[in-house]
Amino acid sequence: MKLRRTLAAGLMAGATLLAGCGIEPWVKPYERERLADPIMKFTRDPLADKHREHVFDVREAAHGATGVQGGGCGCN
Amino acid sequence: MCARPPTAQPACREAAVAATRLWRALAALGSPAARRLLLIAARCVRALFATDDRPACADAARLAGLVGGVLAAAGAKGADLPEDRADTMFHLYDGGGVTALGPAVLIRKSLFDRVSLTGSYFVDIVSNASIDVVTTASPYHETRKEAGLGLDYVYHDATISLSGTHSKEPDYTADSTSVDVTQDVFGGMTTVSIGYTRGWDTVGKHGSPTFSASANHWQYRLGATQVLTPRWLMSLNLESVSDQGYLQSPYRVARLFGAAIPERDPSTRTGRAALVRVVGDIGSRGAVRVQYRYFWDTWDISAHTAELGYSRHLGERWLVDAYFRYYKQNHALFYGDNFTAERTYMSRNRQLSTFWDAGPGLKTSYSVGRYASRFDVKVNAAYQWLRFQYSDFTDIRNGKLYSFNASVLELQLSATY
Numbered sequence: 057m058k059l060r061r062t063l064a065a066g067l068m069a070g071a072t073l074l075a076g077c078g079i080e081p082w083v084k085p086y087e088r089e090r091l092a093d094p095i096m097k098f099t100r101d102p103l104a105d106k107h108r109e110h111v112f113d114v115r116e117a118a119h120g121a122t123g124v125q126g127g128g129c130g131c132n
Numbered sequence: 133m134c135a136r137p138p139t140a141q142p143a144c145r146e147a148a149v150a151a152t153r154l155w156r157a158l159a160a161l162g163s164p165a166a167r168r169l170l171l172i173a174a175r176c177v178r179a180l181f182a183t184d185d186r187p188a189c190a191d192a193a194r195l196a197g198l199v200g201g202v203l204a205a206a207g208a209k210g211a212d213l214p215e216d217r218a219d220t221m222f223h224l225y226d227g228g229g230v231t232a233l234g235p236a237v238l239i240r241k242s243l244f245d246r247v248s249l250t251g252s253y254f255v256d257i258v259s260n261a262s263i264d265v266v267t268t269a270s271p272y273h274e275t276r277k278e279a280g281l282g283l284d285y286v287y288h289d290a291t292i293s294l295s296g297t298h299s300k301e302p303d304y305t306a307d308s309t310s311v312d313v314t315q316d317v318f319g320g321m322t323t324v325s326i327g328y329t330r331g332w333d334t335v336g337k338h339g340s341p342t343f344s345a346s347a348n349h350w351q352y353r354l355g356a357t358q359v360l361t362p363r364w365l366m367s368l369n370l371e372s373v374s375d376q377g378y379l380q381s382p383y384r385v386a387r388l389f390g391a392a393i394p395e396r397d398p399s400t401r402t403g404r405a406a407l408v409r410v411v412g413d414i415g416s417r418g419a420v421r422v423q424y425r426y427f428w429d430t431w432d433i434s435a436h437t438a439e440l441g442y443s444r445h446l447g448e449r450w451l452v453d454a455y456f457r458y459y460k461q462n463h464a465l466f467y468g469d470n471f472t473a474e475r476t477y478m479s480r481n482r483q484l485s486t487f488w489d490a491g492p493g494l495k496t497s498y499s500v501g502r503y504a505s506r507f508d509v510k511v512n513a514a515y516q517w518l519r520f521q522y523s524d525f526t527d528i529r530n531g532k533l534y535s536f537n538a539s540v541l542e543l544q545l546s547a548t549y
Contacts, residue, residue: 081319087362088320094451095419095443096365096411098357103238104495104514104542106254107223111540115520117461117483118427118435120351120371121405 099123211291211316213248214284216241219546227518227538229261234275250282250295264482267528268385268392272338276301289316293327303336303382312353320359327353337382345378363413368406375401386478387470387528395479397466403429418444421455433484435461453495457516460488469524482525482534491518493540503547512544 090096099105102124109124217240224233234255242248254277261271282295291314299306312327331349355369380397387393409423421441428434441455464484466477493516500509518538527534 081321081359083321083359083362085320088359090363090413091359091365093413093419095417095445096413098365098367098409098411098421101219101512101544101546103219103221103236103252104223104512104544106252107221107236107542108516108540110256111225112459115483116435116459116489117429117431117433117464118403118405118425118437118459120373120403120427121353121355121369121407121425123353123355123369 211286211289211314213242213245213286213291214240214250215548216248217546217548219544221542221544223543224541225538226541228520228536229263229266229271231259232256246286248284250280250284252278252280252282254278254280256301263527263529263534264384269383274302276304290314303338304333306331306333308332308349310351322359323357325353325355325357327351327355329353333377335378335382340382343382345382347375347377347379349376350374365411367409369409370407371405373403373405375403380479381481384479384481386468386480388474388478389472390470393478395481396477397479397481398431398477401429401431403427403431403433416444418442427461431464431466431484433461433464435459449499451497451499453497453514454492455495456490456492457518458488458490462486463524467524469526480525482522485525486523487521487525488523489518489520491516493517506549507547508549510546510548512542512546514540514542514544516540 094100105124109122113119217238219236219238221236221238222233223236225231226233234257236252236254238250238252240248240250256276256278257273258276259271259273265271276299278297278299280295280297282293285292285294293312293314294310295312296309297307308329308331310327310329312325314323314325316323329349329351331351333347333349335345335347337343351371351373353369353371355367357365357367360366377399379399379401380395382394384395385392386395405425405427407423407425409421411419411421413419419442421439421443423437423439425437426434427437437457437459439455439457441453443451443453445451463486464479466475467479467481467484469480469485471478493514495512495514497510497512500511502508516539518540519535520538521535522533525534526532
């Protein structure tokens with residue numbers, strides 16, 4: 057319960073700060089050429105990512121937060 | 133507002149009232165833009181952390197709130213639809229007596245500049261002679277097929293994604309539906325995302341046509357990707373997963389004084405994961421990638437996953453990724469290699485034991501070229517070697533702690549257009 061309140065308060069405070077102080081983008085669109093390179097993507101091949109995620113999902117207890125969606129299975 | 137069950141209603145109402153009060157107090161302090169972001173944040177927090185004991189609470193109302201909140205914050209600049217693509221893949225896993233291989237396809241096509249449709253099909257042909265199977269039953273073969281459909285819709289700076297999957301194997305079916313919303317803010321410097329998945333599983337048992345059990349799943353996601361500098365990106369993702377129902381295997385056994393008894397797992401579980409990722413361009417057409425995930429759940433499991441990678445262009449056509457992944461977890465409260473006393477819950481599922489796995493991987497991508505003036509074709513190959521080492525799971529055939537090596541292979545032909 058305490059953790060929840062701390063996280064919620066932190067998120068609220070962060071959102072307030074970010075939204076309220078009118079931050080200007082410090083990296084301009086014309087400076088983002090390198091960021092558009094495929095090597096800068098967190099996930100590049102959805103099918104291969106899905107397979108890899110499935111391999112670990114059925115063998116490890118931890119899962120989630122990777123952004124890869126998949127159906128459940130009874131394959132462990 | 134609360135969809136079900138009746139006992140959850142007071143808690144839902146209480147959470148809603150508390151969140152509304154907090155929202156009003158904070159919103160009085162800020163600008164209209166701040167109020168919109170606060171509204172989104174409040175709804176995300178409520179969705180992510182209100183699932184402990186009542187995972188079914190007010191799903192529909194939450195979804196409507198999440199989507200509505202993000203739409204309200206949409207600016208004037210447009211988000212990009214995902215690139216049209218077609219992929220075919222052959223995949224293979226081989227390790228610990230299990231071989232799973234098969235084809236997979238994915239096709240994505242945009243319509244009317246605002247909508248992108250995706251369809252996928254995944255086949256796992258499994259030959260299972262794992263240590264669980266060979267020590268308690270007979271090796272078997274079976275096929276799992278999974279179909280998925282998705283729709284992405286761009287509205288100003290927001291992308292709304294709806295998707296569903298259906299997975300079927302002889303003794304297990306699983307269905308899921310998801311909704312995800314991403315929103316670019318601060319001139320594209322930050323991308324926030326929220327999402328929800330609902331899953332329904334039906335568990336069967338070979339040789340027992342009357343056996344049928346169900347399991348339900350609820351997943352809530354929250355994420356943000358931030359441009360740090362012209363060369364560095366960072367992302368943070370949080371996810372809460374609640375499971376309820378038949379969460380064990382009808383085949384697996386625990387050991388009590390060396391004798392096999394059916395395993396007994398709790399019928400509820402809530403796990404949470406936090407993942408942080410950083411990727412940076414370090415020059416020479418190369419980038420480094422570091423990621424770490426911490427997972428913890430109500431079965432007293434905690435796990436660490438770390439991955440370090442390096443990607444580099446070689447010439448005009450080659451792209452190479454080298455990476456190393458490490459994973460470690462401790463066992464669940466009710467896990468035991470060989471129990472010496474009867475307990476309410478008892479499991480010898482090695483997925484719930486104390487173990488680590490680790491290994492290096494290599495992925496190469498070769499750009500074949502452009503065909504018919506519109507199809508950019510690539511061939512990808514990825515291989516990962518893994519070592520699994522268990523600390524409290526014994527191979528009862530020889531009395532030693534169990535370990536095995538595994539290989540993961542993906543061969544892929546892709547076209548973007």
